[in-house]
Amino acid sequence: DMQTALSAAFESEEYQSRRRALDSEFQDQQQATLVDLQEDARRRNLALLRTPSGLAFAPLKDGEVLPPDEYEKLPEEEQQRIQADVEVMQEELQKVLSKAPRWEREMRNRLRELNREVAAVVLNDLIEEMSGKYGDTPGIVAYLDAVRRDVNDHLGDFLAAGEKKHQAADGDSPIAFVDSVSPLRRYQVNLLVDSADVEGAPVIYESNPTYTNLTGRVEQMAQMGALVTDFMLIKPGTLHRANGGYLILDALKVLINAYAWEGLKRSLEFGELRIESALQMLSLASTVSLEPEPVPLDVKVVLLGDRMLYYLLSQADPDFNELFKVTADFADEVERTPETQQSYAGLIATIVRNESLRNLDRRAVGAVLDHAARLVSDSERLTAQLQAIVDLLQEANFWADEAGSDLITAEHVRQAIDAQIFRLDRVAQLMQDEVLRKTILIETDGAVVGQINGLSVLQIGNYAFGQPSRITASVRMGRGDVVNIEREVNMSGPIHSKGVLILSSFLNSRYALNQPLSLSASLVFEQSYGGVEGDSASSTELYALLSAIGQVPIKQTLAVTGSVDQQGRVQAIGGVNE
Numbered sequence: 001d002m003q004t005a006l007s008a009a010f011e012s013e014e015y016q017s018r019r020r021a022l023d024s025e026f027q028d029q030q031q032a033t034l035v036d037l038q039e040d041a042r043r044r045n046l047a048l049l050r051t052p053s054g055l056a057f058a059p060l061k062d063g064e065v066l067p068p069d070e071y072e073k074l075p076e077e078e079q080q081r082i083q084a085d086v087e088v089m090q091e092e093l094q095k096v097l098s099k100a101p102r103w104e105r106e107m108r109n110r111l112r113e114l115n116r117e118v119a120a121v122v123l124n125d126l127i128e129e130m131s132g133k134y135g136d137t138p139g140i141v142a143y144l145d146a147v148r149r150d151v152n153d154h155l156g157d158f159l160a161a162g163e164k165k166h167q168a169a170d171g172d173s174p175i176a177f178v179d180s181v182s183p184l185r186r187y188q189v190n191l192l193v194d195s196a197d198v199e200g201a202p203v204i205y206e207s208n209p210t211y212t213n214l215t216g217r218v219e220q221m222a223q224m225g226a227l228v229t230d231f232m233l234i235k236p237g238t239l240h241r242a243n244g245g246y247l248i249l250d251a252l253k254v255l256i257n258a259y260a261w262e263g264l265k266r267s268l269e270f271g272e273l274r275i276e277s278a279l280q281m282l283s284l285a286s287t288v289s290l291e292p293e294p295v296p297l298d299v300k301v302v303l304l305g306d307r308m309l310y311y312l313l314s315q316a317d318p319d320f321n322e323l324f325k326v327t328a329d330f331a332d333e334v335e336r337t338p339e340t341q342q343s344y345a346g347l348i349a350t351i352v353r354n355e356s357l358r359n360l361d362r363r364a365v366g367a368v369l370d371h372a373a374r375l376v377s378d379s380e381r382l383t384a385q386l387q388a389i390v391d392l393l394q395e396a397n398f399w400a401d402e403a404g405s406d407l408i409t410a411e412h413v414r415q416a417i418d419a420q421i422f423r424l425d426r427v428a429q430l431m432q433d434e435v436l437r438k439t440i441l442i443e444t445d446g447a448v449v450g451q452i453n454g455l456s457v458l459q460i461g462n463y464a465f466g467q468p469s470r471i472t473a474s475v476r477m478g479r480g481d482v483v484n485i486e487r488e489v490n491m492s493g494p495i496h497s498k499g500v501l502i503l504s505s506f507l508n509s510r511y512a513l514n515q516p517l518s519l520s521a522s523l524v525f526e527q528s529y530g531g532v533e534g535d536s537a538s539s540t541e542l543y544a545l546l547s548a549i550g551q552v553p554i555k556q557t558l559a560v561t562g563s564v565d566q567q568g569r570v571q572a573i574g575g576v577n578e
Helices: 002-010 013-043 070-071 078-133 138-155 155-168 172-179 211-215 236-241 253-255 260-270 307-316 318-323 340-353 362-376 387-401 410-424 425-437 494-511 538-548
Strands: 047-049 054-059 205-206 221-223 225-229 246-250 300-304 333-335 380-383 451-460 464-477 480-486 519-525
Touching: 002 078, 002 155, 013 047, 013 078, 047 078, 078 138, 078 155, 138 155, 205 236, 205 300, 211 236, 211 260, 236 246, 236 464, 246 253, 253 260, 253 300, 253 307, 307 318, 318 494, 340 380, 340 387, 362 380, 362 387, 362 410, 380 387, 387 410, 425 451, 425 464, 451 538, 464 538, 480 494, 494 538, 519 538
Parallel strands: 205 246, 246 300, 480 519
Antiparallel strands: 047 054, 221 225, 333 380, 451 464, 464 519
C-alpha cells in the first residue's frame, strides 16, 4: 500500500531527524539575524520589543526601557536624536523582515527536496515492481509514470491523509466521508472487469438489456447538497464483461428498452464501447458527469427471437443485416423416429435432473411424447418448444407428490394435462352450455337440406378449442354468383373469402363448362358474431351448397371439416385435435 509505505517513511526517525535539522537551521538563521539587530539597537540605546502588533523599538535608559512619561520630559533635541535612531533601526528591521519570505521559500524548497528524496525510495520500489509486471502494456507503464510524478507533486496529501482517515473512522458523518476519500482517492484504480478467474472466453446472457446495463453508466453521489462524480463511480455494462467473448440477448427485450438497440448497434458498428449517459445525450440533465475514453470492443452478439421479429428487422432496419450476418433458423418440431424419441427421453431426464423432479416411468415418458406430438398436431412430429414440456413435467411432479408416489406415472401426466385444460376452458364450457341450452342452435339428428354442421377452432390466448358451427346455403335463380354473407358485412377474413371463391370456381368448372349457371347462392355461418377466418370449412360449404341445389338432405349427426381446391379435392387442415 503506497500510502502506508509513504507514511512509514515520513514517520521514520531518519526523516524526522533531517526535518528537525532543517527547521533548526532556519530558526538559527532567523535568530542570528535578530540578535545582530538587537546588538545594533543597544549600541543606540534602543531595545527590540515584541508587541501584539509586531516588532518595535523603544529607547533605553540605564538598561531599562524608558517609560512614555519619562520620554516626554526629555529635551527636544534628545527626542529627535532617539527618533532618528528608531527610524534607522526600523529600516534595518524592514530589511531583515523582507528576507524572511525568501528564507521560507528556501526552507520549503529544501524540505520539498527532502520529501521527494525520501518518497523516491518508496516509489521506485513500488512502481518498478508494477512496471516490471505490466511492462508489455504501454498504457499501464505510462499511467505508473504519471502516478510517480503526481505523487511527488502532492506528497503533502499523503502526510495529512492518515489523520483524516482516523477522523473518518470515528464517525459516519458525510464530512468525514468526504475528507476520507479526497484527495488520495484519485490514486485508486477502478477495475471495471476482473477476468483473472475466467477460463476461456466469457459467455454472458443479459436478462434485462437496458441501455445502461449494456453500455455501462457513470454514477453520482450527493455531497454538500450537490451531485458529484469521479472515475471510481464508473460502472461497467454487460458489453464490458462480455468483451472478448459472447453476449446473448433477447431481441425483443433490447428493442423495447429505450436507446438499447441504438447503443448496441453503435458499439458493434464502430468496434468501441463508450459510456454515455442517456440524459446527457438528450440534454435532459446538467449535472457533473464524465466522458470515459472508449474501450476497444471485440464481442460476438447472439440475438434470440422469433421469425416475425427477424423478418421485421431485416426489412425495416438496414443496419441489421450488416451487423448480424449469420442466421440460425431452428425448427419448431422434429421428426418422430425411434432415434429422436430416445433423444427426447434423454432430454426429459435432463429436465428432471435440472428441475429436481421425480423420475418418470416408461409409460409416463410415452405419455409426454404423445403430448409433444399433440402440441404440433402431428403424430409423426414432436414439438421443439421445450418450455411447454418443462411446465408439464413440473405439474406432473406436483400430482405425483400429492399421490405420495416416488415416480411420475402416465396417470400423473394425464392429470397435469387435464388440469392445464381445466384452467383455460371456461369459455369453451360456456359455449358448450349455450349449445345444450339451445341458445346456439346445432342440429344433431335428422337430415336437413342446405344445412350442415361445420367444425371451427377458436383461439383464446394460448388455448384453442373446437366448436360446431351451423352452416347454411340458399339457392335461387341468378347468374352463377355465390354470395359470402360474412364477406359482405366485413366479417370474413381473406383466407375464408379465398376458400369461397375457390369453391365457386369448382362449381363453374364442373357444371358450367358449356353454359353459365343460372343460379345464385348465399353461404353463411349462422350465429357467428366474431368473424370467420380460414379455408378449412370450404368443403363443408360446398356440401351445403350442393345439398341446396339438388335438394338432397344432409344428416345432422355428422360434422365436417376440410378445405377444397378448384378440382374438388379435399385438402388437409389444421386444428384436428381441437
